[in-house]
Amino acid sequence: MLSLCTIGSTAQQVAEAISAVLEVETEILAGDLTIVAGTGKYRELIGSRDEEVNYPDASYLYTRVLKTGRAFVVEDPGRDPFYGPVYLGETGEICCPIHRDNRIIGIIALVAFNEEQRKRLLQKREQLQTFLQHMAFLLASRVAEMESYSQLELTSGKLSAVLESIHEGIIAVDRDGMITHCNRAAEKLVGKPREEMLGSRIDDLWPDSPLTDVLLTGQGYRDREELYGRPPEQMHLLVTATPIMQNSRPAGVVASFRNMAEVRSLAYQLTGEQRRLEFEHIKGISNQLAEVKKQASKVAQGSSTVLIRGESGTGKELFARAIHHASPRRDRPFVIVNCGAIPETLLESELFGYEEGAFTGARRGGRAGKFELAEGGTIFLDEIGDLPLHLQVKLLHVLQRRQVERVGGNKVISVNVRVIAATHRNLEEMCARGEFREDLYYRLNVIPLEIPPLRERREDIEILMEHFLNKYCSLLDKRITGFEQDVYQAFITYHWPGNVRELENAVEYAVNMEAGPVITLDSVPARIRNSWLREEGAEATLKSQLINTEKEILAAYLQKIQDGTMTRGQLAKLLGISRITLYRKIKEYGL
Numbered sequence: 001m002l003s004l005c006t007i008g009s010t011a012q013q014v015a016e017a018i019s020a021v022l023e024v025e026t027e028i029l030a031g032d033l034t035i036v037a038g039t040g041k042y043r044e045l046i047g048s049r050d051e052e053v054n055y056p057d058a059s060y061l062y063t064r065v066l067k068t069g070r071a072f073v074v075e076d077p078g079r080d081p082f083y084g085p086v087y088l089g090e091t092g093e094i095c096c097p098i099h100r101d102n103r104i105i106g107i108i109a110l111v112a113f114n115e116e117q118r119k120r121l122l123q124k125r126e127q128l129q130t131f132l133q134h135m136a137f138l139l140a141s142r143v144a145e146m147e148s149y150s151q152l153e154l155t156s157g158k159l160s161a162v163l164e165s166i167h168e169g170i171i172a173v174d175r176d177g178m179i180t181h182c183n184r185a186a187e188k189l190v191g192k193p194r195e196e197m198l199g200s201r202i203d204d205l206w207p208d209s210p211l212t213d214v215l216l217t218g219q220g221y222r223d224r225e226e227l228y229g230r231p232p233e234q235m236h237l238l239v240t241a242t243p244i245m246q247n248s249r250p251a252g253v254v255a256s257f258r259n260m261a262e263v264r265s266l267a268y269q270l271t272g273e274q275r276r277l278e279f280e281h282i283k284g285i286s287n288q289l290a291e292v293k294k295q296a297s298k299v300a301q302g303s304s305t306v307l308i309r310g311e312s313g314t315g316k317e318l319f320a321r322a323i324h325h326a327s328p329r330r331d332r333p334f335v336i337v338n339c340g341a342i343p344e345t346l347l348e349s350e351l352f353g354y355e356e357g358a359f360t361g362a363r364r365g366g367r368a369g370k371f372e373l374a375e376g377g378t379i380f381l382d383e384i385g386d387l388p389l390h391l392q393v394k395l396l397h398v399l400q401r402r403q404v405e406r407v408g409g410n411k412v413i414s415v416n417v418r419v420i421a422a423t424h425r426n427l428e429e430m431c432a433r434g435e436f437r438e439d440l441y442y443r444l445n446v447i448p449l450e451i452p453p454l455r456e457r458r459e460d461i462e463i464l465m466e467h468f469l470n471k472y473c474s475l476l477d478k479r480i481t482g483f484e485q486d487v488y489q490a491f492i493t494y495h496w497p498g499n500v501r502e503l504e505n506a507v508e509y510a511v512n513m514e515a516g517p518v519i520t521l522d523s524v525p526a527r528i529r530n531s532w533l534r535e536e537g538a539e540a541t542l543k544s545q546l547i548n549t550e551k552e553i554l555a556a557y558l559q560k561i562q563d564g565t566m567t568r569g570q571l572a573k574l575l576g577i578s579r580i581t582l583y584r585k586i587k588e589y590g591l
């Protein structure tokens, strides 16, 4: 609660006005007996404390006023037992407490310093006491007023600290649409200093602003997407507008808004794909793979469109992710659209979004497309060869103008998105057959990257096997240390039509099946095992043919030894082998 000291100048004006009219001196004291205002001899004492405070135990006059809350009249200070020291030459006094909310916050006193003044006081003592009570009430009201004002100031200070600290832009307008408040975030989003905004009309700042409707109807709304400005500087905002009602009529509107791209980016960070993928996560030691990685990391820095070609499962998506995460867009969304997996009827709205009422079942308020969701980041258009012709035209427009138009709408939304497309199909042949637009092909093929199939880089197989073995052992909580030699051979010779994806699946299968400490041929998928056994079978036949031939040759010569036409030593020499080897072979073949 504020003290009387806070209204010192008002109290002084009151004291002087009273003295001027009544021709006696006036003294006003706070609850701790500090002299707040005074006339005559008291004027010099303002700010000091009344002499009475030096007699704290005595029930002197002012202490009694404060304790009892009553008014007192002192007819003769020198003889009054409660008056205390008459140190200024007082001859008479009327004093009255100043109440505020059941508490006494001070005293107001009329003091006589000569006989004439004393008479004047005592003659009209009743009226003067009532008068003092009114003055006391006036002073107390002023203190209350000051208190409300300082509370208001405090609240308003807190409120503006809150407004300044939030990330949302805030703009408030009065009933005439004049901007009365705005915060730092609003200055940043709108791109104008607050001095320019305050006092100007919202319509001038934001033509066709939705806030004008709220002023008219008194109906606010939450989280509605609105466009601010004109392309190319147009901004896509998420706005909440709340009317300020007074006597059931809108007296103003407060709008809070955020940049849609930031909202999405936040949503992406909180809920979306977080997997960061770097080039070092793309495993392999082949020169071919190293070359593609080198090219990809070079192009990552720019924002040109990339077209990744390669058979299914070669790692096209992996490369797209690595490019995004090595690029300056790494903290923005990486959005994937598989053009081959989404039904043609849905693909358009998936890519470009739709407006409310665009078709039956369209969501209220419409929905943003993947291009908008990727704002500031990268969109990965997988299986681009499957994009229907009519969407190829639309995509071409988006790539040329960097703007999207939602299905069923006429708003044009600027987008800043890097495009990485991928396909396993032969786009040149498709162009020749008229299935793929040539102009789009050239737009996409700015930076081509070709990932060779696994069978053309067999050096990568062993390292990939070990990489996936570690991955699935930790996922499945298994302790398998490696592969049997046969399994390596089987994997290296297999033709891998499904590329790395097939290899990954094969290792996952084997880790699941294997009960021992190393992966054996029995645990690998049958198609890989059988393919290997067939190869091994072919090898075995050749070996056995050689053995048979060797056997036949040896048998023929042994006949000569039996005939006595040749000795064993001569035969060994003739065949170019040692006598010991000859004996071993005779024994081995049972000759």
Ligand SMILES: Nc1ncnc2c1ncn2[C@@H]1O[C@H](COP(=O)(O)OP(=O)(O)OP(=O)(O)O)[C@@H](O)[C@H]1O
Residues within 6 Å of the ligand: 281, 282, 283, 284, 310, 311, 312, 313, 314, 315, 316, 317, 318, 319, 382, 424, 500, 501, 504
């Ligand atoms: N070099 C590599 N190192 C580690 N993992 C890889 C590698 N190449 C591919 N993979 C893995 O193989 C699987 C298939 O890769 P990805 O999906 O990138 O292939 P894709 O070419 O995009 O396939 P599709 O054309 O069928 O979409 C993924 O699980 C990926 O993590």
